[in-house]
Amino acid sequence: MKIAIAGLGTVGAGTIQLLSEQAGLLERRCGRALSVTAVSARDRNRERGVDISGFEWFDDPAEMAARADADIVVELIGGEDGAALATCEAAIAAGRGVVTANKALIAHHGTSLAAAAEKSGAALGFEAAVAGGIPIIKALREGLAGNRVERVYGILNGTCNYILTTMRETGRDFDGILADAQEMGYAEADPSFDVDGVDAAHKLAILTSVAFGCEVDFAGVHVEGIRHVTAADIAFAEELGYRIKLLGIAQCSEKGGENGVEQRVHPCMVRADAPIAHVEGVFNAVVAEGDFVGTTVYEGRGAGAGPTASAVAADIVDIARGARIPAFAVASDDLSPARTIPMSQHSSAYYVRLMVVDQPGVIAGVTTALRDENVSMESMIQRARDPDGPVPVVITTHETGESGMIKALATIGGLDTVVEQPRMIRIESLKK
Numbered sequence: 001m002k003i004a005i006a007g008l009g010t011v012g013a014g015t016i017q018l019l020s021e022q023a024g025l026l027e028r029r030c031g032r033a034l035s036v037t038a039v040s041a042r043d044r045n046r047e048r049g050v051d052i053s054g055f056e057w058f059d060d061p062a063e064m065a066a067r068a069d070a071d072i073v074v075e076l077i078g079g080e081d082g083a084a085l086a087t088c089e090a091a092i093a094a095g096r097g098v099v100t101a102n103k104a105l106i107a108h109h110g111t112s113l114a115a116a117a118e119k120s121g122a123a124l125g126f127e128a129a130v131a132g133g134i135p136i137i138k139a140l141r142e143g144l145a146g147n148r149v150e151r152v153y154g155i156l157n158g159t160c161n162y163i164l165t166t167m168r169e170t171g172r173d174f175d176g177i178l179a180d181a182q183e184m185g186y187a188e189a190d191p192s193f194d195v196d197g198v199d200a201a202h203k204l205a206i207l208t209s210v211a212f213g214c215e216v217d218f219a220g221v222h223v224e225g226i227r228h229v230t231a232a233d234i235a236f237a238e239e240l241g242y243r244i245k246l247l248g249i250a251q252c253s254e255k256g257g258e259n260g261v262e263q264r265v266h267p268c269m270v271r272a273d274a275p276i277a278h279v280e281g282v283f284n285a286v287v288a289e290g291d292f293v294g295t296t297v298y299e300g301r302g303a304g305a306g307p308t309a310s311a312v313a314a315d316i317v318d319i320a321r322g323a324r325i326p327a328f329a330v331a332s333d334d335l336s337p338a339r340t341i342p343m344s345q346h347s348s349a350y351y352v353r354l355m356v357v358d359q360p361g362v363i364a365g366v367t368t369a370l371r372d373e374n375v376s377m378e379s380m381i382q383r384a385r386d387p388d389g390p391v392p393v394v395i396t397t398h399e400t401g402e403s404g405m406i407k408a409l410a411t412i413g414g415l416d417t418v419v420e421q422p423r424m425i426r427i428e429s430l431k432k
């Protein structure tokens with residue numbers, strides 16, 4: 001089985017290393033030898049830590065995908081369009097199997113690529129695109145095939161989890177920890193895809209499609225990142241018995257008499273005794289709940305050369321064995337149109353942090369605004385006293401509708417006594 005690899009960066013070089021070091025094991029598992037025949041990247045002369053001298057070189061990865069002597073094309077370039085998309089489309093058109101780690105590509109073009117692959121008889125694998133080394137696509141698509149999945153959620157971005165974990169452990173604020181993470185290579189120079197939740201949203205959109213059998217709908221994911229989470233929020237969360245995690249959550253819901261899927265990525269307060277609260281640092285975790293199996297939990301490294309190459313290899317082995325499983329668990333013709341339930345129909349309990357001037361009557365204005373929107377308060381913390389400056393007030397609510405909560409926060413933000421925009425974090429009930 002001949003393999004062409006487009007992209008020789010972290011994952012590309014890791015994949016070449018794995019295929020070389022595990023050659024004997026893979027041959028026994030596939031029933032035939034796997035060999036890399038062709039590669040493509042931008043700079044032919046860059047030192048990559050792996051020997052590529054024996055492979056045919058292509059400057060253009062799409063040309064390689066169309067012309068190389070290969071059965072499988074592995075796309076490890078990245079980006080939702082451009083060279084990555086052209087490479088996958090060319091490989092599929094040529095009837096070659098495609099394996100990719102590219103979540104942006106699959107989140108934007110997954111449904112059409114799956115349809116094209118089915119038409120040309122090519123296999124499409126993207127295990128490495130979601131949660132790195134955790135085999136969650138296989139778990140949902142194959143291991144849980146006998147279940148109706150009711151909810152799938154997880155920590156899908158290691159950079160955010162590292163930052164939130166370190167903020168909690170050190171009491172420091174977001175900006176300083178992000179700068180350290182960039183220096184240590186845990187965060188990109190441009191961290192926006194990670195810290196603004198986009199990377200987790202790409203992965204969630206893919207999980208949603210595999211779990212619920214609907215078309216990939218990245219535009220339907222509600223996305224919030226972690227830039228607004230402060231050290232104070234993390235300390236208040238601890239005091240209230242919670243931890244703050246950036247979760248991606250997809251849930252089948254019935255709202256207004258219609259079935260749909262809620263897809264959301266945002267910081268969540270989860271009970272400190274919930275298993276997912278203890279997934280720390282760069283680790284990822286995914287929880288999938290099925291009607292027959294109950295709750296299943298998967299944890300592991302969500303990125304890095306080794307874990308991601310491990311997932312790439314799993315897809316290569318499937319193709320080499322001749323497995324033909326629909327990429328999104330059902331044939332692309334049978335994927336239902338995405339029906340995303342908007343956040344305005346969401347309901348949850350909420351944590352709200354206000355910075356208020358320390359004078360009598362402030363709280364009355366706040367509670368009136370909540371009451372007017374039928375938001376019921378569960379608890380309030382107002383401890384510090386400072387006649388010269390603003391003090392924090394923290395409120396938690398009982399479960400309430402998101403739209404009423406947003407209106408109440410707008411009213412509260414407009415009060416003369418409230419000096420900053422109120423900060424809200426949803427309190428996630430992870431109970432079934």
Ligand SMILES: NC(=O)c1ccc[n+]([C@@H]2O[C@H](COP(=O)([O-])OP(=O)(O)OC[C@H]3O[C@@H](n4cnc5c(N)ncnc54)[C@H](OP(=O)(O)O)[C@@H]3O)[C@@H](O)[C@H]2O)c1
Pocket residue numbers: 006007008009010011012040041042043044046059060061075076077078079083101102103104128129132302303304305308
């Ligand atoms: N890094 C991870 O831990 C991880 C985890 C899961 C998924 N992924 C996904 O895996 C993919 C690759 O990530 P990575 O971290 O390995 O990226 P990377 O280190 O930046 O490597 C990208 C590679 O693509 C090549 N490339 C870029 N544009 C090209 C073009 N137009 N034509 C040919 N080659 C081109 C680059 O060539 P040069 O080297 O010559 O510049 C480089 O070798 C992405 O989709 C990413 O989201 C990564």
